[in-house]
Amino acid sequence: MDVSDSVLDHLRHVGALPDLTGTRYELESEIGRGGMGVVYAARDRQLDRRVALKVLDFALAGEAQLIAHLEHPAIVPIYESGTLADGRPFYAMKLVSGARLDRYLAEQPTLAECLRVIRRVGEALAFAHSHGIIHRDLKPQNVMVGPFGEVYVMDWGVDAVAGTPAFRAPDDRLDQRSDIFALGALLQFLLYAPAPPALRAIVAKAMSAVPAARYPDVPALLADIERFELGLAIEAWSEPLWHKLRRFCSRNAVLLWLVVAYTLVKFLLFFLRNF
Amino acid sequence: MNKVVVGLVLGVILGAIDGATAWFYPEARSMMTNIMIGSSVKGMVVGLLSGWFARKVDSTPWGVVVGSALGLLFAFLVAAMDAAKGRPHYLEIMLPGFVVGAIIGFLTQKMGTSGPATKGAQ
Numbered sequence: 174m175d176v177s178d179s180v181l182d183h184l185r186h187v188g189a190l191p192d193l194t195g196t197r198y199e200l201e202s203e204i205g206r207g208g209m210g211v212v213y214a215a216r217d218r219q220l221d222r223r224v225a226l227k228v229l230d231f232a233l234a235g236e237a238q239l240i241a242h243l244e245h246p247a248i249v250p251i252y253e254s255g256t257l258a259d260g261r262p263f264y265a266m267k268l269v270s271g272a273r274l275d276r277y278l279a280e281q282p283t284l285a286e287c288l289r290v291i292r293r294v295g296e297a298l299a300f301a302h303s304h305g306i307i308h309r310d311l312k313p314q315n316v317m318v319g320p321f322g323e324v325y326v327m328d329w330g331v332d333a334v335a336g337t338p339a340f341r342a343p344d345d346r347l348d349q350r351s352d353i354f355a356l357g358a359l360l361q362f363l364l365y366a367p368a369p370p371a372l373r374a375i376v377a378k379a380m381s382a383v384p385a386a387r388y389p390d391v392p393a394l395l396a397d398i399e400r401f402e403l404g405l406a407i408e409a410w411s412e413p414l415w416h417k418l419r420r421f422c423s424r425n426a427v428l429l430w431l432v433v434a435y436t437l438v439k440f441l442l443f444f445l446r447n448f
Numbered sequence: 449m450n451k452v453v454v455g456l457v458l459g460v461i462l463g464a465i466d467g468a469t470a471w472f473y474p475e476a477r478s479m480m481t482n483i484m485i486g487s488s489v490k491g492m493v494v495g496l497l498s499g500w501f502a503r504k505v506d507s508t509p510w511g512v513v514v515g516s517a518l519g520l521l522f523a524f525l526v527a528a529m530d531a532a533k534g535r536p537h538y539l540e541i542m543l544p545g546f547v548v549g550a551i552i553g554f555l556t557q558k559m560g561t562s563g564p565a566t567k568g569a570q
Contacts, residue, residue, distance in 0.1 A: 432551070434547050443473075
């Protein structure tokens with residue numbers, strides 16, 4: 174690469190940067206780039222705080238209004254939306270620090286921690302569904318886990334998005350059950366081998382190729398995860414007898430040990446007296 | 449069901465079962481009715497107090513500790529009454545009483561509904 178090439182590259186890069194003239198924001202750096210636009214870290218000069226600035230393609234200007242309807246702890250809040258000098262729509266949102274879910278997995282979180290993340294994501298989905306909004310592109314890259322364990326679901330409900338192959342339901346028409354499929358795929362992504370059979374069954378039910386065979390809604394899926402965590406029987410799996418027994422013993426270990434202790438005491442006293 | 453009621457019912461049942469094991473001692477068979485009544489009453493009092501404690505403190509380890517302590521205390525009282533009649537069976541009464549108390553203490557923590565409770569160490 175000679176000097177003229179590098180100058181050309183630099184000019185191309187500068188030319189692609191959003192023109193923030195007339196806004197209260199000062200560009201810092203590019204955070205991420207997707208099919209719908211580019212996300213930048215920026216400084217809000219007026220409030221002296223860092224924000225995430227998403228600059229969108231024209232066709233997707235409705236995204237900000239969509240997310241603005243979703244006020245939930247696990248959904249990144251929108252601060253402001255507007256149009257740049259070059260005509261491109263943008264919106265400013267909370268700058269979330271932390272790791273994307275795929276990178277967070279490298280920290281080897283425990284199973285309980287993974288399930289907590291899934292529950293938070295599920296709660297955000299359930300909330301959005303109750304407002305008639307579906308995510309359409311739930312995948313690890315769209316989930317952030319903050320330094321204090323806070324979970325954020327991003328990139329909501331853009332019509333133009335057809336989903337990411339590994340997380341996309343094979344449905345003709347995307348609806349709530351497509352999000353349930355993606356949530357199941359997300360759970361599968363978080364599980365490391367050997368995953369408990371009950372959790373595998375939950376994944377299988379959520380990711381069923383037939384939408385009607387999936388969980389009817391996100392709360393039903395979350396309820397099954399909660400039942401698994403409490404050591405109860407789950408809806409997605411009719412477990413074999415030996416597994417029921419093992420689960421019972423595991424749930425009632427203290428009680429069983431006390432009963433064993435009582436029996437041993439009685440036997441001991443009986444034999445001490447007679448022999 | 450209220451934790452106090454759960455403790456009471458469980459105490460009576462477990463006390464009766466504990467008392468029934470006296471049947472394995474031939475010399476005690478003639479006193480089975482008295483033993484079972486005494487053991488049931490002992491279990492009932494331990495269950496009542498454990499249930500009351502479970503309503504106040506939501507902690508399984510403390511429930512087991514308090515239940516076993518109560519079981520031991522009341523078993524000692526029963527054994528002392530027995531010893532006063534010339535039949536010292538401290539070990540035979542106190543050791544199972546201690547474990548039955550622990551079981552009652554555990555179950556009252558796990559079962560039944562409580563009123564306003566203080567969260568203790570889990």
